[in-house]
Amino acid sequence: MSEDMSNGLDDIMAVLTGRIEARFGMSLDVLRKAVAARPAASPAATEVVIWHGRLVESQAELDRAEDALLAALDTQPSQVDDPALSLAYQVDAAVQIRDGRAMVLRFLLDPDAPQKQGLAAERLARLTRGSGTGPAVPAAAPPHSAAAVPSVPVAGRSVRR
Template identity: 60%
Template sequence: MSDGITDGAEDVLGVLTERIEARFGMDIGQLKAAVAASPAANPDATDVVKWHGLLAQAQSVLDRAEDDLLAALETQPSEADDPTMDLARRVNAAVTTRDGRAMVVRWLLDPDAPGKKDLAAERLARLRPRSGPAVPTSAPVPAGTPAPASVRQMGRSVR
């Protein structure tokens, strides 16, 4: 859209698409094809492709909402009527959605983003085999059996 309301700002989708292509060393079409062929091969690429698609969808909704608002404003006298104000709210909601999705894509592309280090450590931990149970376990005590002395003493210290 060349006369759009948000054209004063950078083309968010275009800028992020360029960053994705630079990060993965291929154009977005090739990246989408690679992810479709093998989604588990690179979880980062799979996430970026998913969110890029959601961003593109949100940008399309925003473009349509802006077009509708501009058309309505061209036919308005000096003040906007309620239907035109509803269109303006639709544009605001579309901008919010688009910007939120753009933030997710930016976060996915930034290896030093807050939470990424913890996320990487968590992924590594899931890949490593465990040597034993995560929580110590013991056999259940049949009903009516007195609890061991250590448990009875613990109960007294809590009271």
């Protein structure tokens, strides 16, 4: 990873860490220990610590994927072969995952997020209060006759996450 990219990442992690520490009034290490000792004491703190950990994990996975891609590209002639292209797809998927986790963490830290106020917040609160009472959709699919379900081949590739 280039120095500019790692500095940008350090800045993002520093900003998010600073926001976490400002929100909870303690260092991230102290907050982690407090959450580990009593996770039910503050569900918001527990969720932030969990998502921060996920962000750190996804960044480490991205770093590994980028390193593998760079190593493969170093051995390539001018054309990129299928294995290197596959590694590029893994890097792209890792970036998407990392960015999504950063977005969730920013949302959790933003008390003024639109979804946390008004009618949307009330609906979300009602939904989460009812959690643990069973699935929101039926656990079993409705019965279908074999003739009613067409056979459609599924094409595509899967992305390891």
